[in-house]
Structures are given as C-alpha cells and as structure tokens.
Amino acid sequence: MLKSWRRLKRKGLAKNDEPIAKKLFIQFDALLVRYEGDKLRISVRPRKFLTINLKYGSYQKRFIEEWRAGRLRVGEVSLNETKILIPFRKDVDLTNPKDWIAIDVNESNVTGVSSNPHILRIETNLREIRSVYFEKRRKIQKLSKYKPLTAERLLRKYSDREKRRIKDLCHKVAKRMVEVAKLNGFGIVMEDLKGMGRRMNYGKRMNRRLHGLPYRKLQSYIEYKARLNGLPVEYVDAKYTSSLCPICGEKLSKAPNGRRLLKCKSCGYEEDRDIIACLNLLKRNPRCGGAH
Ligand SMILES: [Zn+2]
Structure with a gap:
C-alpha cells in the first residue's frame, strides 16, 4: 500500500493524506514462521522474534493433531487484528471419498453427521420466517376489503421479501455445509x-404452514455447491429414517426425558432424532461401506 502510494506521490497523482489501512492483515512467508509447541514464532528481523501463544478449541485441535501426525500440511500463515489464520492442506480423492456426511434438513435446523464421526448442526429460522410472513399476509387480507390495491401491493412486497430471506438463508446454510464437506x-x-x-405431523393447521418449507430448495443448493466442488452427492430412501434404530434396526420410541430424543427399547440406544435420521441415511448409502 505504502509503495504504491509513494509511487503515485512521486508522479504527483497521490492525494496528500497518507493511506489508511482499513483492515490490518499480514501474510507471512513460510520461512519466517515456526511452530514451537503451542506457540508460533515469527521472525520480524534478523534474530528478532515475535512469539504468539495459540489458543484454539477442540475443533481446531483435531487439525493440529493431524498436522503433528504428518497427515496435513500447513499453508501460508496470516495474521489479522484478532486472529492467526493457519490453513491446513490435505490431498483428498473427491470422486471416491473415504468419509461421507449425511445431511438432514428439518424445520428448525440442518444437521450433518459424518461417518468419521463428526456432527455439525446449523440452527435455521426457516419456520419463524414462514410464520412471520404468514401472519403478515393474514393481516393484509383483512385490509383487502377496504383497500384492495394497497393490499395487493403490500402482499407482493412481503412475498418478495420472504422469498429473498429464504433464498439467502438457504444459500448461507448450503455454503457452510459444503465448506465443511470439502x-x-x-x-x-x-x-x-x-x-x-x-415425517412430522403437526396437525392440519401447522402442516399447511410447514408444507411450503423449502427443504428441496436447500437440498438443491447443497447439491449444486457440492458438485461445483467435485463432491459426490447421493440420495437415499427417506422412509422411516427417524423411526428405526440405526444400531439394531428396531422401532424407536420417544424418550421420556426429552422432546427430541428417541430411544430404542430393544438395544437401549438413545439419541437426538435428527442425528438418528442422519445415521440411518449414512447406513443406507450404497457407497458408504457400512461405516457408522
Ligand atoms: Zn436398537
């Protein structure tokens, strides 16, 4: 930034003010960075070092352990105002993956469970968006008797806005899921x-409201982004995915101590119903090699 500013100044083209960096960001040459246990040592000038203690959670810890075991390579380290960014690289065969992630799309979240195993849950407010606009439409319909044109205009406005919000949300969720998969x-x-x-039944009124939920839209966004990244996508039979035990195949019933928990009376297995749905999907994947 400074270099180009000075060059412009020499030519008399620069504005008088010195440039201001809005986002502080620095990328290090691989030779300048060394790892010492949980510290990162950065050479700032000959024999002058800056040591940074690395703080990370359990998710990051897995990558660091993989890297220590020699299964990952480290890319170019960069630093911004609040974080050290350490990219890890791994060569994977995307056309024939070793691990799979089953993604269950439901009314309150999107749950992914992988065969290695790894759980990712993204809470969504699809249902809230739907019911907020449902209420708005209901109110506007009352207005339509007196002011039909205004009502029509408002209906169009809110329906466009709802579509946009749902589309944005689907894109965000699909992006995150595919990033993790990749x-x-x-x-x-x-x-x-x-x-x-x-598979769920909320009674007539609620069903009507839920019917329009964009499960297929979200799935198609995930599929599109996955294929764009060379990841294979399989669709498997969805019947009874949340009512059969993924361990022994017996029928599940609601666990007494939790709304979303299901329990197998035969083998005692108990788990969240969305995770169970994913485990059954993984089991049914003909390319998954029986991992669960
Ligand atoms: Zn069981």
Missing part, C-alpha cells in the same frame, strides 16, 4: 424427498 473430503448423502410426505 474441507474434510466428505461425499454428501441426503434423503430423497421426491413424492414423499414429511
């Missing part, structure tokens, strides 16, 4: 929703 070299398994009634 980083780990996962293939993706999802339930085949075509021609299938959803």
Whole structure:
C-alpha cells in the first residue's frame, strides 16, 4: 500500500493524506514462521522474534493433531487484528471419498453427521420466517376489503421479501455445509424427498404452514455447491429414517426425558432424532461401506 502510494506521490497523482489501512492483515512467508509447541514464532528481523501463544478449541485441535501426525500440511500463515489464520492442506480423492456426511434438513435446523464421526448442526429460522410472513399476509387480507390495491401491493412486497430471506438463508446454510464437506473430503448423502410426505405431523393447521418449507430448495443448493466442488452427492430412501434404530434396526420410541430424543427399547440406544435420521441415511448409502 505504502509503495504504491509513494509511487503515485512521486508522479504527483497521490492525494496528500497518507493511506489508511482499513483492515490490518499480514501474510507471512513460510520461512519466517515456526511452530514451537503451542506457540508460533515469527521472525520480524534478523534474530528478532515475535512469539504468539495459540489458543484454539477442540475443533481446531483435531487439525493440529493431524498436522503433528504428518497427515496435513500447513499453508501460508496470516495474521489479522484478532486472529492467526493457519490453513491446513490435505490431498483428498473427491470422486471416491473415504468419509461421507449425511445431511438432514428439518424445520428448525440442518444437521450433518459424518461417518468419521463428526456432527455439525446449523440452527435455521426457516419456520419463524414462514410464520412471520404468514401472519403478515393474514393481516393484509383483512385490509383487502377496504383497500384492495394497497393490499395487493403490500402482499407482493412481503412475498418478495420472504422469498429473498429464504433464498439467502438457504444459500448461507448450503455454503457452510459444503465448506465443511470439502474441507474434510466428505461425499454428501441426503434423503430423497421426491413424492414423499414429511415425517412430522403437526396437525392440519401447522402442516399447511410447514408444507411450503423449502427443504428441496436447500437440498438443491447443497447439491449444486457440492458438485461445483467435485463432491459426490447421493440420495437415499427417506422412509422411516427417524423411526428405526440405526444400531439394531428396531422401532424407536420417544424418550421420556426429552422432546427430541428417541430411544430404542430393544438395544437401549438413545439419541437426538435428527442425528438418528442422519445415521440411518449414512447406513443406507450404497457407497458408504457400512461405516457408522
Ligand atoms: Zn436398537
């Protein structure tokens, strides 16, 4: 930045003020950075070092352990105002992945469970968005008796806004899921929703409201982004994915101590229903090699 500013100044083209960096960011040459246990040593000038203590959570710890074991390579380290960014690189065969992630899309979240195993849950407010606009439409419809044109205009405005919010949310969630899949070299398994009634039943009124939930849209965004990144996508039969035990195959029932928990009376296995759905999807993937 300074160099180009000075050059422009010499030519008389620069504004008088010195440039201001809005985002402080520095990328280090690989030769300048060394790891010492949980510290990062950066050479600032000959025999002058800056030592930075690395703080990380359990997610990052896995990468660091993999790297110590020689299964990952470290890319170019960079530093911004609050974080040290250490990219890890791994060569993976994307056309024939070793691990798969099953993605279950439901009314309150998107859950991914991988065969290695690894759980990722993204809470979504799809249902809230739907009911907020449902209420708005209901109110506007009352208005339409007196002011039909205004009502029509408002309906169009809110329906466009709702579509946009849902689309944005679907893109964000799909992006995050595919990023994780790509980083780990996962293939993706999802339930085949075509021609299938959803597995939940909320009664007539709620069902009508939920019917329009964009499960297929979200799936198609995930599929599109996955294929763009060379990740294979498989669709498997969705029947009974959240009512059969992924361990022994017996019928599950609601656990007494939790709304979303299901329990197997036969083998005693108990788990969250969305995770169970994912485990069953993984089991059904013909390319997954029976991992669960
Ligand atoms: Zn069981």
